[in-house]
Amino acid sequence: MFIQPRFISFVLSLFIAISTASFCSLVPNTPSTSVATAFLISLTSSFLLIYFTVEYLIFKELFKINTLFEKLKKKDFKFPKSGNGFKLSPIESLNREITLFAQLKxxxxxxxxxxxxxxxxxxxxxxxxxxxxxxxxxxxxxxxxxxxxxxxxxxxxxxxxxxxxxxxxxxxxxxxxxxxxxxMGAAKMKKEQFDIFQIVNEVFDQLDKKASKKKMKLISDRNVEKPILVIADQKRIFQVLRNLVENGIKYGFDEGGYVLVKVRQELDCVEVLVEDNGTGITSDDQKRIFERFYRVEKSRSKDKGGSGLGLAIASQIIEAHKSKIFVSSKPGKGAVFSFKLFSIKN
Ligand SMILES: Nc1ncnc2c1ncn2[C@@H]1O[C@H](COP(=O)(O)OP(=O)(O)O)[C@@H](O)[C@H]1O
Ligand SMILES: [Mg+2]
Incomplete structure (x- = not known):
């Protein structure tokens, strides 16, 4: 049974009133009206005092804790208000602590x-x-x-x-x-300085045969002779570019298809874009292609069949370089993958 504060206050104040009245009656020559008055005054005053103490300092807060636990069961709770800047009573702060704890858990x-x-x-x-x-x-x-x-x-x-x-x-x-x-963080990204076009050329050398089999072209938009220096992990960036260019070939159209790598020097970074004119990716698939093992259903065929991990790896590598990889594409109109790397402008 839930004990009401009014009931507790009444019982306690009754005890106080009886004791007060008994004391008064012990005093010789006290008229019975005075004893009754003392009884009534002590009953009402102690009732009011106990009732407000119990109700506002204890029961209200206990009630809050109780409802909090009920909400906890339903996984729906909000942090209680901070008590309008007043110092919190011990029970109020206990309530806050439990809420905080419950939220964390x-x-x-x-x-x-x-x-x-x-x-x-x-x-x-x-x-x-x-x-x-x-x-x-x-x-x-x-x-x-x-x-x-x-x-x-x-x-x-x-x-x-x-x-x-x-x-x-x-x-x-x-x-x-x-x-x-x-x-696992075991592969810490190195900070090496290298010419991004040198990596692009190495990737092209490795994938040249694959592209010519499909009669596709690999193009880089290098129009300056001087190196475009970036600060990154050379081996990992090679892995990223290799996968992006290979995807461009795998999901590109035969004959007339191309993969174009563009490099844009910005103030303190270099943007690398890998563009193709292949099958493209729908906006729904664009949201998922960086997930592990995700492959667009149509491309699950054996001849293309990579592991579906390439883009997951690429995005992790770029994130480990404190950057992000983006895709923009329209089905049938090809795709552009891009990311930025820190650089030194020379
Ligand atoms: N350039 C692209 N054009 C069209 N679809 C692409 C392109 N790059 C990636 N995709 C889609 O994203 C999926 C995930 O790519 P990826 O993680 O490299 O896996 P995989 O190459 O092993 O299939 C591919 O299966 C393909 O469906
Ligand atoms: Mg791939």
């Missing part, structure tokens, strides 16, 4: 739940991604063992296919390792 619980879902999804994604190349390689090898090895031509074809699947597996594991290194 609630946030922790929500974060833990989010992490748990994220972890589950991540494991499901990894298993799925690992399964595909392993199954494929397994299939080719067992077919060979079951007799296909006797035909030299088929043997070579199947072994090449198995090797390709295992290369894909290796690529996936390397990507996962890079991602975890960056996330």
């Amino acid at each position: 609630q946030k922790e619980i929500e974060d833990l739940k989010k992490n748990e879902t994220y972890r589950k999804e991540f494991i499901a994604d990894i298993s799925h991604e690992l399964k595909t190349p392993i199954f494929a390689a397994q299939g080719y090898i067992y077919t060979l063992l079951d007799g296909a090895k006797d035909d030299a031509e088929v043997s070579e074809k199947f072994l090449k296919k198995a090797a390709k699947s295992l290369d894909g597996l290796d690529e996936l594991v390397q990507d996962l390792l890079t991602l975890s290194e960056i996330e």
Whole structure:
């Protein structure tokens, strides 16, 4: 039963009034009217005093704590007002402390739940991604063992296919390792000074064959001979550019397709833009392509099939350089990826 403050105050003041009246009656020659008056005065005054103390200093605050816990159960609570600048009573400050504590705990619980879902999804994604190349390689090898090895031509074809699947597996594991290194902070970004065009050229050299197979062009808009110096981790920026240019080739149109790398020198930074005239990305997909393993459904085909980790890695690397990677695109009209790096103007 919830004890009402009025009831408590009445019982206590009754005790006080009875004691006062008894004391008065002990005094010789006290008329009974005086005893009754003393009883009534002490009853009302102590009732009022106790009632206000209990109601306003204790019960009101206890009630607040109580409602707070009720709200806690419904995950809906707001921080109580600070008491209009007056010093808080101990119970009021206790109320504030509990609210603060509850807010923190609630946030922790929500974060833990989010992490748990994220972890589950991540494991499901990894298993799925690992399964595909392993199954494929397994299939080719067992077919060979079951007799296909006797035909030299088929043997070579199947072994090449198995090797390709295992290369894909290796690529996936390397990507996962890079991602975890960056996330754990193990891979600290170096601060090196280098010419961004030198990296662009190295990326183009590596991907030239791939582009010419699709009859696509790789272009850089270098119109000055002097180097454009940036301060960043050279190896990681190479990784970012390689993935962006490779994506431009993979998701670009054959013949007439191009990937153009532009570099714009600004006051204290350099903006790098990687542009293509390929399939483009819808605005819904643009919001998700930087997530791990996210691939636009149509591009899940085997021949294009990367790990879906490239852009996740690229965005983590750029963020570790205290910058951000952006995409702008219209379906069918190509895409532009851009990021900025610190530089030295020369
Ligand atoms: N230049 C681009 N044009 C069109 N789509 C792109 C482009 N770059 C990335 N995407 C889309 O974003 C997805 C994620 O890219 P990424 O993380 O590099 O993975 P992957 O290259 O392994 O598929 C790709 O699967 C593709 O659907
Ligand atoms: Mg990629």
